[in-house]
Amino acid sequence: xxxxxxxxxxxxxxxxxxxxxxxxxxxxxxxxxxxxxxxxxxxxxxxxxxxxxxxxxxxxxxxxxxxxxxxxxxxxxxxxxxxxxxxxxxxxxxxxxxxxxxxxxxxxxxxxxxxxxxxxxxxxxxxxxxxxxxxxxxxxxxxxxxxxxxxxxxxxxxxxxxxx
Numbered sequence: 001x002x003x004x005x006x007x008x009x010x011x012x013x014x015x016x017x018x019x020x021x022x023x024x025x026x027x028x029x030x031x032x033x034x035x036x037x038x039x040x041x042x043x044x045x046x047x048x049x050x051x052x053x054x055x056x057x058x059x060x061x062x063x064x065x066x067x068x069x070x071x072x073x074x075x076x077x078x079x080x081x082x083x084x085x086x087x088x089x090x091x092x093x094x095x096x097x098x099x100x101x102x103x104x105x106x107x108x109x110x111x112x113x114x115x116x117x118x119x120x121x122x123x124x125x126x127x128x129x130x131x132x133x134x135x136x137x138x139x140x141x142x143x144x145x146x147x148x149x150x151x152x153x154x155x156x157x158x159x160x161x162x163x164x
Contacts, residue, residue, distance in 0.1 A: 047109055056102035063146040064099070065114065067092045076131040079116040096145040112145045 003016025003023075013032060017025040067083040069092050076093070083092040094114040100107050117139045118124060128137075140148065 043110065050100060050107045050109065054100070054102050054104040054107060056104060059100055059102040061109075062099045062101060063096065065094055065096050065142055067094045073127075074130070076133070077113050077115040077119060079118060081116060094142070096142050098146070114142055114145060115139065 003020050004011055006016070006019060008015050008019055013028050014025055017023040017028045065084070067081075067085050069083055069086060069090055070078045071091070072078070073091070078091060078093055080089055080091055081094060082088070083090040083094075085092075096112045096114055097108055098110045100109050115133075115137070119128060120137075120139045
C-alpha cells in the first residue's frame with residue numbers, strides 16, 4: 001500500500017517495488033498474480049465494518065462515475081470516451097462507484113467497470129478473450145450498472161438498518 005499511495009507516476013508492481021525499501025519485485029508480482037482473493041467475502045466484511053463504524057439513519061448511498069486515462073489499448077473497457085478527470089474525450093476506462101456517507105464519514109462500497117458497447121462487437125472478440133471477459137457478459141449503460149449490480153449493497157445495508 002505504501003507504493004500505491006506514493007507519488008510515483010506509474011503505479012505498477014515494478015516501479016512500486018523499486019521505490020519501496022527492501023521490496024522484491026518477484027515477491028510482489030507473485031502476491032498479486034497468485035494470491036487467491038475472495039472478493040465477495042472481503043467486501044461483505046468491509047461493508048459490515050463501515051456499517052458498524054459509520055452507520056446512521058441519515059446515511060445516504062451515492063452512485064457516481066470516475067474515469068482513468070489509459071495510454072494503451074490492452075486494459076479491459078479502454079476506449080475513446082469522455083474522461084471527466086481531464087474534461088475531454090480521451091483513451092480511458094470508466095468506473096461506476098457506489099459510496100455511503102453519513103455525518104461520521106464517507107466510504108466507497110463497491111465498483112463496476114463500464115464496458116463501452118463497441119467492446120461487444122465481433123471486432124473486439126479477441127480483446128474480450130484477452131481480458132478474460134465472461135462469455136455471458138452483456139453491454140450495460142452506466143445507469144444500469146448503478147442499479148443492477150449494486151443491489152447487494154442495498155440488501156447489506158438494509159440488514160443493518162438499526163445502525164444505518
